[in-house]
Amino acid sequence: MAVLSQSTAAGAEARVPDRFVSASKDAGFAALVTLGLCVPLVTLRTDSEEGGELILVPRLGLTAALCLAIFFARLGYLLLWGKEARAARQPTSRKEAIKTVATPRHSLTTIGLPIALGFAIAYPLLVTVINGGLSEARYWIDLGILVLTYVMLGWGLNIVVGLAGLLDLGYVAFYAIGAYSYAILSTTFHISFWVCLPIAGMLAATWGVLLGFPVLRLRGDYLAIVTLAFGEIIRLVLINWVPVTNGGAGIASIPRASFFGLPFNDDDDGFAAFFHLEFSPMHRIVFLFYLILALATLTSIVTTRLRRLPVGRAWEALREDEIACRSLGINTTTTKLSAFATGALFGGLAGSFFAVRQGFVSPESFNFLESAIILAIVVLGGMGSQIGVVIAAAVMIAGPEMLRNLGFLKAIFGENFDPSEYRLLIFGLAMVVMMIWRPRGLVSTREPTVFLKERKSISSDLVKEGHG
Amino acid sequence: MRGETLLRVEHLTMRFGGLVAVNDLSFTAKAGDITALIGPNGAGKTTVFNCITGFYKPSEGRVALAHGGEAAFAAIEEATEKGARTLSVGDGAIHLLERMPDYIVTQHARVARTFQNIRLFSGMTVLENLLVAQHNPLMLASGYSVLGILGLSSYTTRQREAVELAKAWLERIGLTERADDPAGDLPYGAQRRLEIARAMCTKPILLCLDEPAAGLNPRESLELNTLLRDIRDRDETSLLLIEHDMTVVMEISDHVVVLDYGVKIADGSPEQVKNDPKVIGAYLGVEDEEVAAVEAEVEGRA
Known part of the structure; x- marks a missing residue:
């Protein structure tokens, strides 16, 4: 021995x-x-x-x-x-390792969203306390608004890409339609934000259907290319249709949103005066933060509900096997169109919000890189997963911003070192690492929409990604 | 209306470019019967199925299905001339399947099918698979999702009924224990049974099964026979099946149609077909003198 x-x-x-x-x-x-x-x-x-x-x-x-x-x-x-x-x-074999991680992930998806929502509600207060004042926290609240905008866009695109399995590379087109709808309606016809918001959503959804009709016969790569072209066409129309969109100069001085009729100014009938507060421009920023939080929450609730309705199940079935869907009497054309329209609707709402926040829109804001970032958020988060999108949006949007705050690195690399110049490098590295470590995204398991006895997460090896 | 004609396939021809996959095929299937479509590989069986279920548009011919008894066939010429897909006749209706897109064939004409290579939604649970099959009635109950998002109670009731139907089918195919498992995790035989149950959840009057016994072991094959007979006897559903396993065909079918090279070579009861020299020839090949004998016979008939 x-x-x-x-x-x-x-x-x-x-x-x-x-x-x-x-x-x-x-x-x-x-x-x-x-x-x-x-x-x-x-x-x-x-x-x-x-x-x-x-x-x-x-x-x-x-x-x-x-x-x-x-x-x-x-x-x-x-x-x-x-x-x-x-x-x-x-x-230990790789397969065993996969089986063991499947269970705790389940709890992440069920409790993750409420925790994220709670954190988001408390966030403005939190950063105010940490920075010692509302005005000092402006940078952080602005960053929160930006992240939430992308969370909402990610959830919107998730319906199209994650649930229905249709690869859409031109999602930013609907974002642009929403933004310009509000910009044009408010500057030309002086319609208030609250009326424009649903109109902008509807317009974007209509365009989603109009794009869908000729395109949905295509599958896979072909669909991706045509949607990409659609995104570019919208941008070029915005540049060239000068009488309506003011071309490359964009539309400036878009009216700001009011608090249900109370404008955010220091007049006697303003928001601050009405609530007997001391006027601060930060009120508007905090209001915008909660506005986008509400819009994103709406997106999440609607998506979660739709998933449990027959149409949501049909979307997922379409991603799994289109031919089987047709054999079960499902009209795949209208099902795909409904996915496109729903995704576009939320893109349009987010676009309106973008316009009201910036007060200025120009075609520059809606280039292909935006579509790519939103798609990357969906893919990184795990297709079809809501909490995954939140984490991915936080990492992708707030991460590069955080590079600005790494001042201590200057002590190591010299005075001229600017970490934010390396954002694309780090972005690329992160993508490569993700492809190796978690090719199906952060949250790759699928939660069933209905169960008899026990809710079991479905491992990503069985869930298909769709092919157009 | 057991014993009455349910499906009439008339002069069905399907060409792919120069290839004639099905040539002038006519046959009928009766309500309450199990009709088998058999033939060697490449005989055109699956093509016939795809024409009946709307996945292919036939080059020529007519495929008519009667709802509410064969009396509806009286209106077949009227419907054809009008260019209608569907024509109501008294209580029943005549459906011209060759004019319908695939999903309408299932939704309105109530013809369901399974596939030769199983097509389950593998990333969805067994129960979800059965609920997707009830999409159309559920969609209506959810007010095309608008009322469903607002959480109206009528949908909840309807969904509970849908789950009950799914549970009943899970009981019949013996998969109740695995209802919450992903369909892709099931063993092969169970996947076949689930696909049949899923098709049955669309409440069809004609169920088309493409090689349901392929890849099953003898015990599973026996269980399948019981299931198919059970469907024929208990549900208002007739069956049309493609099968290679002759024991299954001879055991359960009431009527057999034999195809070879896209042409019908025999049509009758399993006994008749089994002893038909042309069928034996098509399956086993024939010796030279037999070929000569059959040729002489055919010429003699002509």
């Missing part, structure tokens, strides 16, 4: 140098790739001389340091957490 254990120990020792050699080979290769990438990106820096002439500054030291850093990072990773190192520690 002793002999046996000795020999296995010796065998393990013999394998360690082997592992080291293969790991260093791998790390060396990674360093080579880094070198290849560094040559065009890092090694030569263009700079301007005193006279304004361009010169190239070689940065060989930095290149070498980067390559070495990558080499040792990769080596360390392979030796400590690599596949072989993990196999040496515990031989």
Whole structure:
């Protein structure tokens, strides 16, 4: 027995140098790739001389340091957490690991949303206390408004992409329609925000249906390309239809929202005077925060209810298998159109809110990158998951903003270092990490809409992503 | 109206480019019967199914289904000339299936189907699968979702009834215990039974099954026979099935139609068909002298 254990120990020792050699080979290769990438990106820096002439500054030291850093990072990773190192520690199969994580995720989805809502309600108070004053907290409340806008947009797109499985790359078009609807209606016809809001939603939904009719015969990639084109067409129309949209200059001085008829100003009939408060411009900001919170909550409630209604189940069935849907008497065209229209409706509402908050709209705000960010939020969050979208929106929108606050990094990298310049790099890295670690998003399990005895989450390997 | 004609397929032809998949096929299926459509691989059986259920538009021919007894067939010419999909006749109605899109065939003509390669909603639970099948009545009850979002009680009642129907079917296919599991997790045989139950939840008068016994072991195959007979006898549903498993076909069908190369080669009771030399020839191939004999016979008849 002793002999046996000795020999296995010796065998393990013999394998360690082997592992080291293969790991260093791998790390060396990674360093080579880094070198290849560094040559065009890092090694030569263009700079301007005193006279304004361009010169190239070689940065060989930095290149070498980067390559070495990558080499040792990769080596360390392979030796400590690599596949072989993990196999040496515990031989559990991947499948078992998946099964065990499935249960706690269930509680996250059921209690996550109420917690998030509670936090959101308390948020303005929280940041006011932390920053020691309402005006000082303005940055944080503005950030909250921005995140909530994207949460709402993510939930809206989630209906189309996550539930119905239709890949829509032009969602920003509906956002734009909502924003311009309010901008034009309020500046030209002086209609109040509260009347415009439903009109803008309806207009966006109508456009959703109009786009849907010719497009929904297409599937997969083709659908994605046409929706992308639709987004661009709307933007180009906004630029070129100058008499109505004022072209690239945009529409300025859009009337602000009132508190059910009480304007946010320091007049005698204003909001502050009515409630006997001291006037502060922050009242309007806090009001906007709760307005978008209410709109986002509405989106969430409606979506949750729709999922439990036959139409929501038909959307999900459509994502799973369209032909089977047709064999069960489901009209797939109207089902798809209803998904498009519902998604567009919430996009339009969010757009109206955007216009009333900014007081200014221009086609610049509705480019493809916006669509891509909203889609990334949905995909990162996990398609069909509500709480996943909240987390993803917070990470994607607030994360890059947080880079501005990392002042201590200047102490390490020098005075000229600006972390927010690296936002796209970090964004890309985060995407790659997600693809490896959680390819189906943060919350990938599906909650059933109805159950007989016990609500069991459905693992993502069974849930389909839809194909158009 | 058991024993009366339910479905009439007349001169059905389906061409894909130059390929004639089904050529001038005519047959009938009776209410309360299990009608089997058999034939070697590539004979055009699934194409016939796709034409009946609206997934293909036939190149030529007519597929008529009578609701409320065969008397409705009296109006078949009138409906054809009017260009109507459906024509009411007294209590019943005549449906011209070849004019309907697939989902209307299920929704209005009440013909349901299953697929050769199972098409369940694998990421949805067994119960959800059965509720999706009741989409149309539930959609109506939810006021096309508008009233449903507001939480009106009529929908809740209707949904409870739908769950009851689903439970009854789960009982019949022996899957009550697995109601809350994803359909994709079920074993193969159970998936086949679930697909049949799901089609039955649309309350069809004609159920078309595409190879329901494929891939089943002998015990499951036996259970399937019981289930299909049970459907024929207890529900107001007639069956039309494609099957390769001859024991299933001979055991349960009341009427067999044999296809080969898109042409009907035999039509009759299982006994008649079993002994038909053309059927034996189509399935097993024939020896040369037999070919000559059959050819002589055919020419003699002509």
